[in-house]
Amino acid sequence: MIAEVGHFALILALGVALVQTILPMWGARRGDLSLMRVGSTAAQAQFLLLLMSFFALMTAYVTSDFSVQNVMQNSHSAKPMLYKISGVWGNHEGSMLLWVLILALFGSAVALFGRNLPPDLKANVLGVQGSISVAFLLFIVTTSNPFTRIHPVPFEGSGLNPILQDPALSFHPPFLYTGYVGFSIAFSFAVAALISGRIDPAWARWVRPWTLGAWMFLTLGIAMGSWWAYYELGWGGWWFWDPVENASFMPWLAGTALLHSAIVMEKRDALKVWTILLAILTFSLSLMGTFLVRSGVLTSVHAFAVDPARGVFILAIMVLFTGGALALFAGRAQILRQGGLFAPVSREGALILNNLLITTACAAVFVGTLYPLALEAVTGEKISVGPPFFNATFVPLMVPLLIAIPYGPFLAWKRGDILGTSQRLAMAALFTAFAIIAAYALSGPGPWLAPLALGLGVWVIMGAVSEIGFRAKAFRAPPDEVFRRLRNLPRSAYGTAIAHIGVGVMVVGIVGTTAWQTEKIVVMKPGEAEEIGGYNLKFEGVAPQQGPNYREEIGSFIVSEDGTELTHLHPSKRMYTAPPQATTEAGIHAAWSGDLYTVLGDDLKDGAFTVRLYFNPLVRLIWIGTIIMFLGGLISLSDRRLRVGAPKRARAPKAHAVPAE
Amino acid sequence: MTRKQRRSVLIATCVAVLGVAVGLVLFALEDSIVFFYSPSDIAEKNIKPGQRIRIGGLVEEGSVKRGDGTQVQFAVTDTAKTLPVTYIGVLPDLFREGQGVVAEGKLGGDGIFVAESVLAKHDENYMPPEVAEALRKQGVWQGAGQAAKAN
Numbered sequence: 001m002i003a004e005v006g007h008f009a010l011i012l013a014l015g016v017a018l019v020q021t022i023l024p025m026w027g028a029r030r031g032d033l034s035l036m037r038v039g040s041t042a043a044q045a046q047f048l049l050l051l052m053s054f055f056a057l058m059t060a061y062v063t064s065d066f067s068v069q070n071v072m073q074n075s076h077s078a079k080p081m082l083y084k085i086s087g088v089w090g091n092h093e094g095s096m097l098l099w100v101l102i103l104a105l106f107g108s109a110v111a112l113f114g115r116n117l118p119p120d121l122k123a124n125v126l127g128v129q130g131s132i133s134v135a136f137l138l139f140i141v142t143t144s145n146p147f148t149r150i151h152p153v154p155f156e157g158s159g160l161n162p163i164l165q166d167p168a169l170s171f172h173p174p175f176l177y178t179g180y181v182g183f184s185i186a187f188s189f190a191v192a193a194l195i196s197g198r199i200d201p202a203w204a205r206w207v208r209p210w211t212l213g214a215w216m217f218l219t220l221g222i223a224m225g226s227w228w229a230y231y232e233l234g235w236g237g238w239w240f241w242d243p244v245e246n247a248s249f250m251p252w253l254a255g256t257a258l259l260h261s262a263i264v265m266e267k268r269d270a271l272k273v274w275t276i277l278l279a280i281l282t283f284s285l286s287l288m289g290t291f292l293v294r295s296g297v298l299t300s301v302h303a304f305a306v307d308p309a310r311g312v313f314i315l316a317i318m319v320l321f322t323g324g325a326l327a328l329f330a331g332r333a334q335i336l337r338q339g340g341l342f343a344p345v346s347r348e349g350a351l352i353l354n355n356l357l358i359t360t361a362c363a364a365v366f367v368g369t370l371y372p373l374a375l376e377a378v379t380g381e382k383i384s385v386g387p388p389f390f391n392a393t394f395v396p397l398m399v400p401l402l403i404a405i406p407y408g409p410f411l412a413w414k415r416g417d418i419l420g421t422s423q424r425l426a427m428a429a430l431f432t433a434f435a436i437i438a439a440y441a442l443s444g445p446g447p448w449l450a451p452l453a454l455g456l457g458v459w460v461i462m463g464a465v466s467e468i469g470f471r472a473k474a475f476r477a478p479p480d481e482v483f484r485r486l487r488n489l490p491r492s493a494y495g496t497a498i499a500h501i502g503v504g505v506m507v508v509g510i511v512g513t514t515a516w517q518t519e520k521i522v523v524m525k526p527g528e529a530e531e532i533g534g535y536n537l538k539f540e541g542v543a544p545q546q547g548p549n550y551r552e553e554i555g556s557f558i559v560s561e562d563g564t565e566l567t568h569l570h571p572s573k574r575m576y577t578a579p580p581q582a583t584t585e586a587g588i589h590a591a592w593s594g595d596l597y598t599v600l601g602d603d604l605k606d607g608a609f610t611v612r613l614y615f616n617p618l619v620r621l622i623w624i625g626t627i628i629m630f631l632g633g634l635i636s637l638s639d640r641r642l643r644v645g646a647p648k649r650a651r652a653p654k655a656h657a658v659p660a661e
Numbered sequence: 662m663t664r665k666q667r668r669s670v671l672i673a674t675c676v677a678v679l680g681v682a683v684g685l686v687l688f689a690l691e692d693s694i695v696f697f698y699s700p701s702d703i704a705e706k707n708i709k710p711g712q713r714i715r716i717g718g719l720v721e722e723g724s725v726k727r728g729d730g731t732q733v734q735f736a737v738t739d740t741a742k743t744l745p746v747t748y749i750g751v752l753p754d755l756f757r758e759g760q761g762v763v764a765e766g767k768l769g770g771d772g773i774f775v776a777e778s779v780l781a782k783h784d785e786n787y788m789p790p791e792v793a794e795a796l797r798k799q800g801v802w803q804g805a806g807q808a809a810k811a812n
Contacts (some may be wrong), residue, residue: 344670356675360682367686372694381696384715384765388693393685397678521731521750573754582754601731601751610731610751 006056007147013049014137020130024123039126040111047108050101067153070146076159076578078549086170087160093146100136102181124192135317159578172224179218180286185210187283190276194332204266215255216633223626234584234599236614241390246369247289253362254282257355268340284322346416350408357401364393402456406463428462450515457507464500495636499629506625512618520613533615536560550576555600571600700742710768717763748776
């Protein structure tokens with residue numbers, strides 16, 4: 001019964017989404033306020049219906065109702081409760097349902113919090129948002145219904161892929177989707193603004209909080225995926241330039257560029273054409289990511305769907321929305337040409353450089369990800385583009401960006417002073433030089449460039465600290481004045497600085513683990529010991545153990561440093577019962593200097609095992625950096641000036657005086 | 662600085678960055694892409710030793726032999742041709758005789774493929790598309806029905 005309720009709510013949501021698409025936009029066209037208001041009601045109704053549908057599916061999972069085909073294929077009664085719940089989105093149908101649920105959540109949030117939006121803009125935004133819902137709900141209802149029943153009802157389900165049975169991965173999809181799908185708001189705002197023809201700094205002010213929120217969640221979502229790959233796949237790496245990773249990384253890059261260009265648009269009424277285009281492209285990349293991941297064209301754990309009809313459907317949605325928005329953009333772009341003047345060396349100039357480098361890097365990732373697909377479609381030749389390609393293209397583009405980051409916030413709008421800024425950054429430069437020399441002195445053998453690269457991270461961190469210090473007149477004013485100034489700095493200034501510090505911390509982590517990782521693959525018998533990363537590891541042997549839905553063989557290592565025993569590590573090999581599949585669980589000892597990472601390999605004769613031992617220096621800073629970036633976003637979001645709908649702003653005059661340029 | 666000059670600075674910067682990026686991409690594509698071959702392709706196409714390639718097929722039944730330490734030997738087959746492979750390291754969890762496998766590495770002068778990495782599958786039923794395609798060419802693979810339903 002509950003499955004039918006869910007199915008019915010899903011179809012009803014499709015109907016409501018149709019209403020949400022048509023009526024408000026028609027109302028906005030005719031200037032009919034009551035029609036426009038339908039948009040808000042419909043957006044909330046649509047969200048509630050989808051929530052109902054989603055909970056219906058979750059109930060089926062929690063109660064292990066195997067008469068629902070989706071539950072039968074992806075769940076098992078012996079699975080722990082957390083994975084019964086995360087199983088809802090651990091499959092194609094359920095994850096698409098989560099996708100539209102989050103889409104509708106954002107629509108209803110705009111309806112709820114966007115009270116100060118001009119009614120016609122709001123109506124158009126909700127209309128566009130509704131049309132995306134229509135497309136994806138049609139997709140679900142026609143090709144991917146999660147509520148299909150089966151007869152006869154099987155006694156037991158076939159279980160969830162064991163490598164997905166992991167806490168970090170349970171929350172990775174909701175976070176990732178909140179980011180991915182959150183960019184739909186920026187897209188809807190862009191299209192709505194193009195329809196109404198009114199694009200002014202207020203537009204950027206409305207869009208920024210949504211974009212920032214989406215960006216924060218995407219940052220965390222990607223970080224969780226990377227963290228999971230690090231400890232669950234047992235390869236000791238944290239990023240593989242896998243096409244599926246790239247699919248989520250491209251919208252992140254475009255979204256990061258959008259965040260920065262929207263600042264220019266809000267403060268200086270410039271870069272409008274570019275910002276609108278970025279808003280469209282960012283969500284288009286999200287759609288492309290959904291296509292790549294969901295259509296099964298890629299080899300990955302995410303490729304649930306093998307049905308080509310589904311791939312074609314999502315491709316059609318992507319082409320329709322991206323193509324439609326770009327066509328509208330092309331038709332309307334001439335009304336956008338206006339904006340403040342600025343010198344090349346200025347805050348605007350710095351933000352343009354940021355956008356230029358980030359979008360170019362994004363394009364490089366795009367080429368590397370899609371080239372193999374395109375080549376195979378055209379010539380039939382199969383190639384793979386791996387990390388060497390991305391290291392040779394993406395990394396060189398990031399170097400000037402990292403050098404430039406500390407300059408940006410120091411430069412004044414319109415006309416900046418690069419010499420003065422360099423003087424203000426002298427302390428940061430000194431500190432960086434010191435860090436580079438220390439890295440040369442302390443680090444063992446490694447690539448000679450590595451300490452310099454490490455210095456880039458330190459430079460970004462110290463640049464952000466200097467900026468806050470400069471604004472507070474640290475060392476130049478009496479302490480009480482400094483404290484007063486620190487208290488009065490806008491939160492957005494702190495947000496920017498903290499997010500940049502996060503980038504720096506992440507860079508230090510990336511460089512540390514990439515340059516100085518040590519790896520040993522050895523055969524060990526019980527009682528034997530190995531040295532790695534300054535630790536001594538004594539292998540104690542392997543013992544079998546029974547888990548809730550798996551059997552495992554647990555290895556045991558005694559870790560000691562300078563003769564004192566620190567801890568025991570227990571890497572294991574698990575054999576799940578449903579579906580019957582093996583996984584590897586790494587045993588990790590974390591310290592500030594780096595992770596000791598152990599993996600149990602093949603069982604040889606006489607109790608001997610192959611084991612893989614890694615020492616990953618500073619690796620934790622990668623994820624700590626992303627959390628700092630998230631916090632920076634959060635602090636920025638809490639700034640009063642950015643609060644959604646908080647400031648009431650005088651409506652911009654209809655016809656702008658258009659300066660040439 | 663006149664408006665015209667400002668604009669030329671902007672455009673010159675964009676062109677410079679894009680130019681560098683295009684150069685990097687072309688250079689990297691030339692240098693770092695890896696082609697995929699089945700054992701039959703390798704027999705036919707006369708692949709040069711030392712070139713970085715990927716190979717794929719089924720692990721031949723009874724071919725897995727352990728050498729000293731972590732060294733492993735096995736053979737990859739697409740049923741028509743078979744290619745011997747050596748690998749030093751830990752095999753992925755789902756490495757089994759009779760199952761699909763993809764390996765990346767170089768062909769040695771003696772015709773033995775020296776693998777630097779052996780790729781893990783994510784799922785028991787899952788068949789890497791490259792392997793499925795290679796097997797289909799030999800008429801062994803019956804298509805999606807057999808692979809179907811990853812998960």
